[in-house]
Amino acid sequence: MIVWKKCFLVFLFAFQVHSENNFRNLKTKTSPEVQQKAAQDVIERLIPNFADRVVIKVDPEAKLNTFTLSKTANSKLRVIASDGVSACKGFHYYLKYYLKAHISWDGNQLNTIPGGDWPAVSLTSTSDSRFIYYQNVCTWGYSFTWWQWKDWRRHIDWMALMGINLSLAPIQEEIWFKVYKDLGLTEDEILDHLSGPAFLPWQRMGNLRGWGGPLTSTYRKNQFSLQTQIIKAQRDLGMLVALPGMAGHVPVSLPRIFPNASYNPLTKWNRFSDRYCCPQFLDSSDDVFQKVSSQFLREVIESYGTDHIYFVDPYNEVSPARSDKEYISIVSGKIYDSLANADPKAVWLLQGWFFVNAGAFWNSELKKAFLTAVPTGNLLVLDLHSELAPQYENTKSYYGQPFIWCMLHNFGGTLGMHGSAHIVNTRIQLARDMENSTMVGVGITPEGINQNYAMYELALERGWHDSDFDLKLWFQMYATARYGVDDSDCTTSWLLLLRSVYNYRGLESLHGKYILARRPSIKLTSPTWYNTTDVKTALQYLINAKVPQNSLYAHDVIDLTRQYFQNLFDKIYKELILNFNNKDINNVTEISNVMLELLTDLDEILRMNEKFLLGKFLLSAKLLASNPLEEELYEFNARNQITTWGPNGEIVDYATKQWAGMVGDYFHSRWALFGKVLKDALSSKKRYNENQFRRKVFNEVENPFTINRKVYTSRADKFSLKRIRGLVEKWKQFDDTIG
Numbered sequence: 001m002i003v004w005k006k007c008f009l010v011f012l013f014a015f016q017v018h019s020e021n022n023f024r025n026l027k028t029k030t031s032p033e034v035q036q037k038a039a040q041d042v043i044e045r046l047i048p049n050f051a052d053r054v055v056i057k058v059d060p061e062a063k064l065n066t067f068t069l070s071k072t073a074n075s076k077l078r079v080i081a082s083d084g085v086s087a088c089k090g091f092h093y094y095l096k097y098y099l100k101a102h103i104s105w106d107g108n109q110l111n112t113i114p115g116g117d118w119p120a121v122s123l124t125s126t127s128d129s130r131f132i133y134y135q136n137v138c139t140w141g142y143s144f145t146w147w148q149w150k151d152w153r154r155h156i157d158w159m160a161l162m163g164i165n166l167s168l169a170p171i172q173e174e175i176w177f178k179v180y181k182d183l184g185l186t187e188d189e190i191l192d193h194l195s196g197p198a199f200l201p202w203q204r205m206g207n208l209r210g211w212g213g214p215l216t217s218t219y220r221k222n223q224f225s226l227q228t229q230i231i232k233a234q235r236d237l238g239m240l241v242a243l244p245g246m247a248g249h250v251p252v253s254l255p256r257i258f259p260n261a262s263y264n265p266l267t268k269w270n271r272f273s274d275r276y277c278c279p280q281f282l283d284s285s286d287d288v289f290q291k292v293s294s295q296f297l298r299e300v301i302e303s304y305g306t307d308h309i310y311f312v313d314p315y316n317e318v319s320p321a322r323s324d325k326e327y328i329s330i331v332s333g334k335i336y337d338s339l340a341n342a343d344p345k346a347v348w349l350l351q352g353w354f355f356v357n358a359g360a361f362w363n364s365e366l367k368k369a370f371l372t373a374v375p376t377g378n379l380l381v382l383d384l385h386s387e388l389a390p391q392y393e394n395t396k397s398y399y400g401q402p403f404i405w406c407m408l409h410n411f412g413g414t415l416g417m418h419g420s421a422h423i424v425n426t427r428i429q430l431a432r433d434m435e436n437s438t439m440v441g442v443g444i445t446p447e448g449i450n451q452n453y454a455m456y457e458l459a460l461e462r463g464w465h466d467s468d469f470d471l472k473l474w475f476q477m478y479a480t481a482r483y484g485v486d487d488s489d490c491t492t493s494w495l496l497l498l499r500s501v502y503n504y505r506g507l508e509s510l511h512g513k514y515i516l517a518r519r520p521s522i523k524l525t526s527p528t529w530y531n532t533t534d535v536k537t538a539l540q541y542l543i544n545a546k547v548p549q550n551s552l553y554a555h556d557v558i559d560l561t562r563q564y565f566q567n568l569f570d571k572i573y574k575e576l577i578l579n580f581n582n583k584d585i586n587n588v589t590e591i592s593n594v595m596l597e598l599l600t601d602l603d604e605i606l607r608m609n610e611k612f613l614l615g616k617f618l619l620s621a622k623l624l625a626s627n628p629l630e631e632e633l634y635e636f637n638a639r640n641q642i643t644t645w646g647p648n649g650e651i652v653d654y655a656t657k658q659w660a661g662m663v664g665d666y667f668h669s670r671w672a673l674f675g676k677v678l679k680d681a682l683s684s685k686k687r688y689n690e691n692q693f694r695r696k697v698f699n700e701v702e703n704p705f706t707i708n709r710k711v712y713t714s715r716a717d718k719f720s721l722k723r724i725r726g727l728v729e730k731w732k733q734f735d736d737t738i739g
């Protein structure tokens with residue numbers, strides 16, 4: 001009888017594993033002891049002088065995603081949590097709400113941690129999200145390309161403190177190199193396919209090939225081991241990482257080896273020329289796909305171990321070959337099979353970007369076909385742009401597949417201030433409470449980081465929380481903790497930002513590219529939708545606040561000045577065009593000079609903080625090189641990505657950065673040329689020709705910049721509030737003259 005029962009149980013278990021809902025079984029394999037040690041180490045790195053005051057206990061019996069805070073008899077802070085991430089999150093909660101400290105991408109404010117006794121506490125908190133997710137495949141291109149282990153160490157600590165427990169591990173080139181070589185491709189054929197470091201995300205998605213290459217073996221190997229280190233650190237804390245699967249975008253030379261397989265030519269992406277576009281798209285229903293995929297996944301799993309979650313994105317800005325639902329369901333079903341063959345417990349993590357980006361193609365029937373071809377619970381969808389373009393409603397909650405509500409927020413990591421704070425605050429709960437909701441978490445999916453930090457902190461915190469915040473209180477608290485002082489000028493400043501730049505409720509995706517950062521033209525429009533007076537006033541409050549020496553305050557003063565100057569530039573640009581249309585050559589000359597002066601002043605201000613230095617970015621790229629040739633190639637990759645983005649300005653300015661060096665040199669040169677061309681047109685009484693200008697600025701400024709080796713400073717000037725106040729005052733007076 002007992003034996004029978006056991007057999008029955010075993011049978012049931014086996015059945016469970018091989019049938020459905022692998023999502024439910026996702027969990028960390030790391031022992032509680034390792035997680036506990038890793039969490040304690042995070043705290044040790046963050047506050048070495050106080051770390052012995054914090055006692056962490058990871059208790060796997062505790063409710064999932066829960067932390068409990070209390071004080072021990074000898075007055076230490078005790079954090080008991082279900083896992084390492086929740087322990088860090090719990091500690092961070094205490095840090096922020098009890099000690100008024102702040103951690104962020106831009107730095108930490110820890111001055112408010114008392115040397116004396118810490119406040120009493122007794123609370124338990126459980127996350128309302130099973131997963132807190134972070135990363136977009138593009139973040140690895142726009143923000144992480146040039147990072148080294150020390151950057152990652154700090155970043156993973158930050159992730160844990162924010163409660164993030166799922167992210168990507170997309171580095172795969174060394175493995176592909178091996179797989180393609182084993183299949184019989186030559187080294188040249190493989191290098192023709194792999195792109196340079198700054199463009200890998202788009203090559204991985206099949207948007208382009210070879211651009212910015214050749215990808216050297218040093219780079220591939222270093223990245224391979226970097227990822228090994230990153231994954232270990234994440235798993236030690238109890239996080240899960242999604243490994244890459246195969247989508248089918250393969251080298252154009254693969255048909256030489258497998259001439260009889262079924263391929264579909266990929267469509268052109270953003271007018272990239274044939275040399276750099278259109279890898280082959282191997283059909284997932286073909287046996288060759290299954291063969292290559294299983295070879296690839298075997299290598300991936302052998303190299304990195306697995307948490308049984310894999311990301312595969314066949315259609316990001318790439319069209320399917322056919323639009324009938326039978327075809328679509330075969331494609332996704334077969335991609336899933338390829339994962340399940342390699343790992344029966346596989347969950348497919350999908351970026352739902354193509355449903356947003358190519359919405360016209362993906363009608364309900366096709367979406368349903370794609371989503372339901374995978375057994376329910378084995379596909380986890382990132383609803384990638386939930387704050388502006390949610391898809392969970394029009395797909396009936398992804399037809400039963402679990403999904404994560406994600407704030408995408410920014411494209412290309414440009415620095416304009418914007419955000420939809422109210423939407424993030426309220427819609428997360430609405431999505432959870434939606435009838436038959438399959439929402440299982442909240443995430444942030446920025447294309448680039450290091451901008452608008454407040455928005456990301458808000459989304460991550462709201463993801464853990466089970467009800468809406470009072471946003472005004474939340475922003476006041478943000479300012480207080482960030483600057484380490486409860487100052488009404490600072491909080492007023494942030495309330496003005498909440499009411500203006502962070503109050504976006506429209507439906508258009510914001511790119512945060514202000515006119516000064518764009519290629520000049522006579523047809524530009526300002527991207528502002530808010531009352532810019534609020535930004536000017538917010539800056540006034542911030543620069544007059546009484547804040548003790550604080551690097552985050554200094555950072556934000558510069559950032560907000562940058563925002564104000566951008567808004568002002570938009571206004572001056574309007575004047576320029578008005579006077580040009582009136583054929584007033586003197587005014588055009590004068591206004592054009594004013595614009596250049598504004599850029600020069602802004603550059604001086606940006607130079608006061610290392611987070612705003614082009615030179616620092618270029619240096620980080622060069623530091624990864626192991627010889628002068630690589631150094632040149634990496635610098636080119638870095639420069640090209642933030643300017644022309646492609647050999648011919650294919651998506652020019654998409655990832656532009658308002659940094660010192662960019663503003664005072666690159667933008668300055670473009671606007672100087674533009675002013676000159678407008679004046680010449682007026683004085684010679686010839687029509688201004690936009691196409692001609694575009695070619696001219698590309699040939700004379702933009703393209704030369706990408707191959708230039710000029711060294712920009714990577715050391716910030718001293719922060720001078722006095723100087724900034726003076727320059728702001730000067731420009732405010734000018735601002736008043738143009739109404």
Ligand SMILES: *[C@@H]1O[C@H](CO)[C@@H](O)[C@H](O)[C@H]1NC(C)=O
Binds near residue numbers: 064065082238
């Ligand atoms: C994240 O998810 C994993 C897997 O379910 C779980 O073990 C862990 O407790 C979760 N942590 C947080 C902070 O949500």
Ligand SMILES: *[C@@H]1O[C@H](CO)[C@@H](O)[C@H](O)[C@H]1NC(C)=O
Binds near residue numbers: 257258259260
């Ligand atoms: C491809 O198909 C042709 C015609 O059926 C056959 O002769 C050839 O051997 C096949 N090639 C490979 C590599 O399978």
Ligand SMILES: *[C@@H]1O[C@H](CO)[C@@H](O)[C@H](O)[C@H]1NC(C)=O
Binds near residue numbers: 396
């Ligand atoms: C929710 O699920 C139930 C049971 O399957 C179904 O009857 C109902 O129509 C669903 N509601 C929505 C809004 O899809």
Ligand SMILES: *[C@@H]1O[C@H](CO)[C@@H](O)[C@H](O)[C@H]1NC(C)=O
Binds near residue numbers: 532534
């Ligand atoms: C913008 O805000 C200022 C100050 O609150 C106000 O005087 C002005 O009328 C507002 N402008 C618009 C267009 O609403």
Ligand SMILES: *[C@@H]1O[C@H](CO)[C@@H](O)[C@H](O)[C@H]1NC(C)=O
Binds near residue numbers: 578579582584587
């Ligand atoms: C041109 O400049 C003059 C002097 O600064 C000014 O009075 C005039 O309004 C300007 N014209 C336009 C169309 O802005």
